[in-house]
Amino acid sequence: MTRHSELPKGNPLPYGRSAESILSIAVSERHYPLIVARRISVVTEVAHREARRLRAGSYVGIVCKSEIHYSRIQRITAYASAAELVKSENPRWLDPEQTSLQLLGACQQQLVFFRTRNPAEQPRGLLAIELT
Structure with a gap:
């Protein structure tokens, strides 16, 4: 494995401090370095039961x-649909390397x-989680 391919x-x-939630947000190998470098400041998460418990000021993994x-x-901002999230959030904060259509x-x-994966649970749209 070369140095360039390492995370x-x-x-x-x-x-x-301790994580206030057991929820950790999984991201792709392409997004992780951008989040660590703070080029991506907003991550998206499906608004399922555990994610809706997150609050501003808490830590998330x-x-x-x-x-x-x-x-x-x-x-944390809740959106009813993916289209509403992409329309309202700054695309540079979500992913500076993708177009709005790709983000959607x-x-x-x-x-x-x-x-x-969770057919019994009905999520309430998507969450835009701004990180500091």
Whole structure:
């Protein structure tokens, strides 16, 4: 494995803090370095039961493979649909390398994957979680 293909080390939780939620948000190998480098400041998550418990000021783990990066939540905004989220959020904060149409497809795919894996649970749209 070359140095360029390794994931960057994420930030640990600040000393004396604990994650207020057992929820960790899994992200792709392409997104993880951008989040650690703070080029992506908003991550999306399906608005399922555990995700709706998140609050501003708490810490959330961003996970990719065996790496974890903890970030403090600045704000959480709920959207009823992927189209509404992409229309309202700054696309540069979501992913500076994708177009709005690509972001819309990724958000819709996130909802479909969740519904496929959890047919008994009905999510309430998507959450845009701004990290600090």
